[in-house]
Amino acid sequence: xxxxxxxxxxxxxxxxxxxxxxxxxxxxxxxxxxxxxxxxxxxxxxxxxxxxxxxxxxxxxxxxxxxxxxxxxxxxxxxxxxxxxxxxxxxxxxxxxxxxxxxxxxxxxxxxxxxxxxxxxxxxxxxxxxxxxxxxxxxxxxxxxxxxxxxxxxxxxxxxxxxxxxxxxxxxxxxxxxxxxxxxxxxxxxxxxxxxxxxxxxxxxxxxxxxxxxxxxxxxxxxxxxxxxxxxxxxxxxxxxxxxxxxxxxxxxxxxxxxxxxxxxxxxxxxxxxxxxxxxxxxxxxxxxxxxxxxxxxxxxxxxxxxxxxxxxxxxxxxxxxxxxxxxxxxxxxxxxxxxxxxxxxxxxxxxxxxxxxxxxxxxxxxxxxxxxxxxxxxxxxxxxxxxxxxxxxxxxxxxxxxxxxxxxxxxxxxxxxxxxxxxxxxxxxxxxxxxxxxxxxxxxxxxxxxxxxxxxxxxxxxxxxxxxxxxxxxxxxxxxxxxxxxxxxxxxxxxxxxxxxxxxxxxxxxxxxxxxxxxxxxxxxxxxxxxxxxxxxxxxxxxxxxxxxxxxxxxxxxxxxxxxxxxxxxxxxxxxxxxxxxxxxxxxxxxxxxxxxx
Numbered sequence: 001x002x003x004x005x006x007x008x009x010x011x012x013x014x015x016x017x018x019x020x021x022x023x024x025x026x027x028x029x030x031x032x033x034x035x036x037x038x039x040x041x042x043x044x045x046x047x048x049x050x051x052x053x054x055x056x057x058x059x060x061x062x063x064x065x066x067x068x069x070x071x072x073x074x075x076x077x078x079x080x081x082x083x084x085x086x087x088x089x090x091x092x093x094x095x096x097x098x099x100x101x102x103x104x105x106x107x108x109x110x111x112x113x114x115x116x117x118x119x120x121x122x123x124x125x126x127x128x129x130x131x132x133x134x135x136x137x138x139x140x141x142x143x144x145x146x147x148x149x150x151x152x153x154x155x156x157x158x159x160x161x162x163x164x165x166x167x168x169x170x171x172x173x174x175x176x177x178x179x180x181x182x183x184x185x186x187x188x189x190x191x192x193x194x195x196x197x198x199x200x201x202x203x204x205x206x207x208x209x210x211x212x213x214x215x216x217x218x219x220x221x222x223x224x225x226x227x228x229x230x231x232x233x234x235x236x237x238x239x240x241x242x243x244x245x246x247x248x249x250x251x252x253x254x255x256x257x258x259x260x261x262x263x264x265x266x267x268x269x270x271x272x273x274x275x276x277x278x279x280x281x282x283x284x285x286x287x288x289x290x291x292x293x294x295x296x297x298x299x300x301x302x303x304x305x306x307x308x309x310x311x312x313x314x315x316x317x318x319x320x321x322x323x324x325x326x327x328x329x330x331x332x333x334x335x336x337x338x339x340x341x342x343x344x345x346x347x348x349x350x351x352x353x354x355x356x357x358x359x360x361x362x363x364x365x366x367x368x369x370x371x372x373x374x375x376x377x378x379x380x381x382x383x384x385x386x387x388x389x390x391x392x393x394x395x396x397x398x399x400x401x402x403x404x405x406x407x408x409x410x411x412x413x414x415x416x417x418x419x420x421x422x423x424x425x426x427x428x429x430x431x432x433x434x435x436x437x438x439x440x441x442x443x444x445x446x447x448x449x450x451x452x453x454x455x456x457x458x459x460x461x462x463x464x465x466x467x468x469x470x471x472x473x474x475x476x477x478x479x480x481x482x483x484x485x486x487x488x489x490x491x492x493x494x495x496x497x498x499x500x501x502x503x504x505x506x507x508x509x510x511x512x513x514x515x516x517x518x519x520x521x522x523x524x525x526x527x528x529x530x531x532x533x534x535x536x537x538x539x540x541x542x543x544x545x546x547x548x549x550x551x552x553x554x555x556x557x558x559x560x561x562x563x564x565x566x567x568x569x570x571x572x573x574x575x576x577x578x579x580x581x582x583x584x585x586x587x588x589x590x591x592x593x594x595x596x597x598x599x
Contacts, residue, residue: 004072004104010046014093016077021096023048024072024104026134027065029115037062039098040115041073044139049086049095050075058101068107068114068134074100122552127566129557141554144264145542149216151263152237152538155256161212161239166201168194168218173516178222180232188583194220197535199454200520202240203492206531207523214239216538224561227550228484228540231563236487237541240533246475246491249532250274250431257479257486257536261427264545271429275479279434288326288409290435293483294428296416299387300408303327303396306381312373315398324401326408327386330393330415334362340418341368344395347414353407357396361388370396427481427544434458435476438469438505449506451476455490457502464501479536481544489534496524 005024012021025043032038039050039062050073052059065071075098086092111127112120114134125132132138153163172179172193179193195201197219205213217238225231241249254273261270276294283290286299304324307315315325333340341358348356359379360367366379374382386394395415397408416422437457439450447469455474457463463472475491493499499521503513514521542554552558559565579586 001074008045009041009043009048010090012048012077012091012094012096014079017079017094019077020074021077022072022074023050023096025070026114027067027069027071027107029067030062030065032063038095039065039073041071041096042134046091047089048091049080050098051095052098056098058098061101062098065103066107066109068110068131069103070105070107072102072104073098122560123566126558126560129567133556138553141542141546141548142556144546145538145554145556148260148264148542148545149538151260152216152256155259156214156237156239159212159252159256161214162210163215164205164210164213165215166195166198166205166217170195170201171516173200180220180222183582183584185581185583196221197236198238199452200517202238202533203454203494203520203528203531204523206240206242206492206494207520207526207528209242211242212239217535222563225559225563228543230539230551230555231559231561235538236535237538238533238535240531242529242531244491244530244532246433246477246532249489249491249534250277250477253479253534253536254429257429257481257541260541261481261545265427266545268425268427270427275429275431277431277433280432280436281434283432284405284409288405288407288412289483290432290478291480291483291485292430292432293413293422294430295423295426295482296412297421297423298329298331298412298416300412301327301329301386303382303385306378306385307374307398310374310378312370315396318398322400323398324404325396325398326404327382328395328397328408328411328415329386329388330358330395330419331388331421332391333393333415333419334360334367334391336393341393344414344418348407348411351407351410353397353399356411357398358393359396360393361390364390368393429479429481432478432480433476434473435478436470437472437474437476437502440470446507447505452488452490453503453506454492454499456493456498460495461498461501464498464505469505475532477534479534484540484544486540487534487536489532491530491532494524494528494530496521499524 001022004022006022009023009025023041025041028040028042028047030037030039035054037052037059040047041050052062073096075096077094078097080093080095110131112124112131114131133142169182169192172181172191177196179196182192182194184190184192198215198217202213215238217236218233219236220233223229223231239253241252251274254275258270258273278292280290283292285302288300302324303326304319307325308319310316319325345356357370358368359371359382361383371379382394388394395411397404397411399407435451437450437455438447440446441448451474455476458473458475459467476488477490478488479486493502500510500513539551539554543551546554548554557565557567564570
């Protein structure tokens with residue numbers, strides 16, 4: 001018999017009754033029924049109930065064990081009586097009558113319980129993450145992550161891609177976030193950067209003739225945490241394809257993503273490829289976001305003309321100054337009490353708006369503060385434009401275009417939640433396309449890249465030479481699912497003359513481009529194929545499939561929102577010797593002066 005186990009804790013079934021077996025695992029729960037002691041033994045595969053009679057020599061040994069002690073038990077498999085069988089467990093019709101016990105590792109008093117569903121603070125969970133990972137829900141999330149990655153790999157191989165690993169130590173580049181820098185010991189004063197993404201390397205692979213590349217890539221960005229973004233590091237399905245158009249990219253990756261989601265959807269419906277395409281401009285108009293949740297059926301409408309020159313002075317005056325008006329429908333809400341509308345008005349104020357005006361359309365009449373100041377023709381114009389029916393209401397947002405778009409999107413979400421309109425049990429995908437190549441910084445007035453600087457502008461060099469930069473669209477696209485951006489991607493700018501001009505518009509000299517992107521630029525001068533790709537986020541995919549609201553729930557060893565690893569106590573100080581080897585002297589801010597290197 002094996003030293004530790006003949007079966008896992010999820011393997012035994014009624015047909016094994018009468019056999020001797022040995023199991024190993026953690027003491028999950030104990031239940032003392034006086035003359036009988038029951039011990040639930042747990043491993044990665046399941047739980048088996050073990051039992052000892054008070055007359056057994058192992059009774060006291062089992063009785064003394066703390067939860068989470070690791071043991072190996074030997075005994076005979078017996079059938080449970082019908083009244084004690086547990087249909088909820090795969091092993092629920094048998095138990096192990098224990099004849100011997102070996103303690104493999106004692107457990108101290110636990111800072112958090114593994115059994116049960118008690119809630120613990122994030123600090124406790126992350127400090128004792130090794131215990132947290134033993135809990136069923138957390139463990140299942142990690143196993144789901146492993147299965148999702150395996151499924152992605154199989155599907156990418158089947159689609160003709162090859163997996164390659166790109167460097168982790170590389171050069172700093174302007175990817176839109178802060179780099180993590182690594183000082184060089186043998187090159188004093190110089191630094192490597194951890195890759196924000198394998199962007200340049202995967203494009204170099206295309207110039208090297210590898211046609212279809214992918215990897216499950218580790219990426220590093222020194223940015224703040226959000227519910228759908230982990231600070232520090234994340235993983236993505238990074239892929240690139242040569243000799244492709246935007247349509248080719250979409251037609252290749254959409255079946256991979258749809259297939260993965262269908263495999264793990266657990267009964268939810270998944271958008272069938274091809275995914276719908278929504279232009280960036282229409283996304284902001286109709287949904288108030290470039291990451292629209294299509295489970296929300298509400299559509300925003302521009303009704304600026306209905307208020308232009310109207311008797312509703314507040315809106316009319318703002319429109320003269322350049323503001324716009326967006327309308328958000330609220331179906332079947334006209335019968336809601338006044339307090340419901342007042343509550344939404346107060347919510348708008350907490351969001352920084354002046355309020356939230358509305359019109360109720362009920363029984364052929366209109367109500368609300370705005371309706372009183374609009375003539376019947378304009379009220380009818382709004383009803384026709386928004387497509388609402390009698391019994392519905394409509395809310396209004398008036399502000400500058402960027403602010404109105406953003407707040408209208410927030411109102412759309414709020415009304416959907418208030419009325420319970422969100423479609424359940426669905427994964428709804430879409431592509432957001434035709435992103436602007438550039439945007440103007442509102443503070444400095446400078447032209448900046450709005451998305452990926454390596455994208456091909458629509459119209460190529462001619463567009464860069466003849467158009468207002470803010471009007472140039474790029475072959476850039478996002479994959480969005482249920483309001484979560486899974487990835488950004490683009491058809492790349494593979495021609496040096498276009499790249500020089502594109503960066504020149506954003507304020508980079510030719511010397512800057514050659515200094516920052518010399519390796520890739522040099523490769524393009526020796527013949528580069530048209531190519532494009534994307535990089536759906538693994539963490540976000542698993543977060544959606546696991547139905548978790550926070551991305552940390554699907555990461556093995558996540559950091560806190562302040563980018564701290566409480567288990568390994570990182571970041572931490574290093575020794576004076578290490579700093580000297582790296583030619584580094586600390587110049588700490590005043591509040592951190594007490595943080596000294598280890599001597």
